[in-house]
Amino acid sequence: MRRILSTAAATLIAALCGSLLAPAATAETNGVTVHRASIPGSGGITLRAKVIEPTGESAEPRPLLVMPASWATPNIEYVGAAARLAYESGYVVVSYTARGFYASGGEVEVAGEEDVADASEVIDWAVANTSAGEENVGMAGISYGAGISALTAASDPRVDAIAAMSGWADLVASLYPNRTVNASGAELLLGVGELTGRFGADLTELENAYREHRTEEALHLAEERSPINKLDELNANGTAVMLANSWQDSLFPPKQITDLFSGLTGPKRLMLAPGDHATAELFGAAGLPNHIWDTAARWFDQQLRGVDEGMADSAVEIQPMNGSEWKRYPDWRSVTDHATTRELTEPGRRHLFAPETGGLSTERGPGWRHSIDSGDPTLANSGLVLVSGALQGYARIPVGVSVPLVDRDDAAVWATEPYADGVNVTGTPRLRVNVTPEDESVSLFAYLYDVGPLGNGSLISHKPVTLRNDSPGVRSRVDISLRPTSWQVAEGHRLVLVVDTVDGRYRDESSGGEVAFGSSAEQPATLRVPVG
Incomplete structure (x- = not known):
């Protein structure tokens, strides 16, 4: 019963995202074009994408934003927010369905090396086929897209800034907190994943270990997919990292996010709001007013376009679980000390x-x-x-x-x-x-x-x-x-x-x-x- 309920809940959210965010297949409105693209990914697979690009000529290459879709969600997820970013700030935005899901090729690799390589291939393709350049590159995503963005930023020094929303920093701490299996979270991810994707070998191994009560035997697969273990690379690259999470996130609780934030030495921002997984930023992805997405837009403008938005190199914004006013701190230590x-x-x-x-x-x-x-x-x-x-x-x-x-x-x-x-x-x-x-x-x-x-x-x-x-x-x-x-x-x-x-x-x-x-x-x- 728990598995049925979790799968139904996840499917409902995926359907809601699709109904809210689906645009026309090819459109041109308000100085922005939206069209489908098939992008070569790592290992010869094809990634299905939406490309949102400002119309008109540009004297210089435009800044680029790459947005991997969430787990079990197609590339239409961010088109509303992407259209705003393209129209208001001149970004070329490429939103793509992660490998193994829907019409994208390959198998689901749970943000493995292939997923990171795919993101770099998308950057290559955008530079070659759109008006974007590779001098000012950002990545953004919710959940699965957030994790892939953070891991890619650690691997590819071209990624100058990211906005990772409702993502994970430590998969072990998320799904196996204090040696306790988060069964509802695991069933939700596996259930909706089986409905919409094709599992690769690593994910199959993780599922078998979970179902056979051998979770600790497969933890090495989670460790190598955890951005908190890539802190040295993120810091060496000087990546500007914005993190957003919800206090009651059922999949990726906030402590592992605050730990990642505290270990970053480059420009960084942390936002914590009431809600559960992806709920705080869901409607912002559709292009509706949303404080987290609005902050992400300002973050990218400052980091990629050189616009002075008055954003400090380190800042924390929190909204109380039973309140509405956002509070600001210079760092996490100031919040909790x-x-x-x-x-x-x-x-x-x-x-x-x-x-x-x-x-x-x-x-x-x-x-x-x-x-x-x-x-x-x-x-x-x-x-x-x-x-x-x-x-x-x-x-x-x-x-x-x-x-x-x-x-x-x-x-x-x-x-x-x-x-x-x-x-x-x-x-x-x-x-x-x-x-x-x-x-x-x-x-x-x-x-x-x-x-x-x-x-x-x-x-x-x-x-x-x-x-x-x-x-x-x-x-x-x-x-x-x-x-x-x-x-x-x-x-x-x-x-x-x-x-x-x-x-x-x-x-x-x-x-x-x-x-x-x-x-x-x-x-x-x-x-x-x-x-x-």
């Missing part, structure tokens, strides 16, 4: 009818040990892949929970006192706690909620971790960086931390028995709360 550390105290009952709840205290307490059962779900969860994040992004409807109804036999819960003046949680929360599993493996899911006076909680952040093949009864020190977040906690609300052992989004590795949490003077259990 201000924090308070809360001590986890032993869960207990405050009165006869109260559920067991520990404190998130500003003071150090005595050592303690507290156990829950593993392998059973609770009301705490990360929401439905794509759906929950989209609701948060478009309608500001969060993933909710009634904290008093979370079963304390199957979950451990800690809470702050109510904030008298409210607080802005902005950055990366971090949990450190001692964990002793009774059996060989256990999956843990940490959730951070904003909880009102009646006990209704809104999910701020979450993260999984799986302890595998540890000797039963041996204590481990677990250090979890939750997803980066930006959330405005209202006056009179609390922060509540819930940890349980089952989440429908992830593959459950809990083998039963109890799991104990603990704190000691030498290794206190703490939650670092970023505030700003």
Whole structure:
């Protein structure tokens, strides 16, 4: 059922993109031409493309933008945004369907060497067959197109600037966070990929390893396709890199993007907004007003056309999950460095009818040990892949929970006192706690909620971790960086931390028995709360 639902959701989004963005096959409007092209790719295959080019003569070669389409999406995806870029700024834009999908030749290689070589071949073709030159070259894309853009920029020094939206920096951290399989994400990608593409050998190997619970055996294929492992090349090339992501991205969570951003030494910009995978920039791709795409246009104008847009060499823009105003910082450290550390105290009952709840205290307490059962779900969860994040992004409807109804036999819960003046949680929360599993493996899911006076909680952040093949009864020190977040906690609300052992989004590795949490003077259990 999960696979059917994930495939249906992905297919719906692909269909929506197509219906919103499809242009005429060949057209000339507002000083821009749009026409089909068949471009030779690496190894002799043919890539199907749309070429959007300003009309009229140009005294000098025009700047070039290459846009690889998203996973399972044809080249019509960006034509709306491309037409604006061509008309307003004079770019030649080539949007192409990645190899293995739809009418493009070859097989799906998951942003492998062939995909990178294809992008360079597209640049060669555009320079030879359009009014574009190779002196000012940029790449842009959403999701799969973002990853290919970043990897190509590391490989091809002709790429001067990129705008990578809803992409990945680290495929391992995205699909196997803390040794936990993101099953919903994997099913979504595989399901819609099988409907629209032809899998190559590497993707088939990845799928077989995933389905046979041998994920770690195929991780080397993900590592070599991760832009974060190409940092030296990106920095050596001096590529100007703009990254955009959503707080609740179901496929490529933002922490791996913030890690990539922090490692870049050239011109860089990071944007984080409410929503799920590709939702924050979806309508901008159609040419509609959109802050992320508008910023990308200014980014390319400054980096490729030499227009002074007043954009600093390093900047971060974030929009809170439950807010509308964009906030600006010089770098990611400025976003997340201000924090308070809360001590986890032993869960207990405050009165006869109260559920067991520990404190998130500003003071150090005595050592303690507290156990829950593993392998059973609770009301705490990360929401439905794509759906929950989209609701948060478009309608500001969060993933909710009634904290008093979370079963304390199957979950451990800690809470702050109510904030008298409210607080802005902005950055990366971090949990450190001692964990002793009774059996060989256990999956843990940490959730951070904003909880009102009646006990209704809104999910701020979450993260999984799986302890595998540890000797039963041996204590481990677990250090979890939750997803980066930006959330405005209202006056009179609390922060509540819930940890349980089952989440429908992830593959459950809990083998039963109890799991104990603990704190000691030498290794206190703490939650670092970023505030700003």
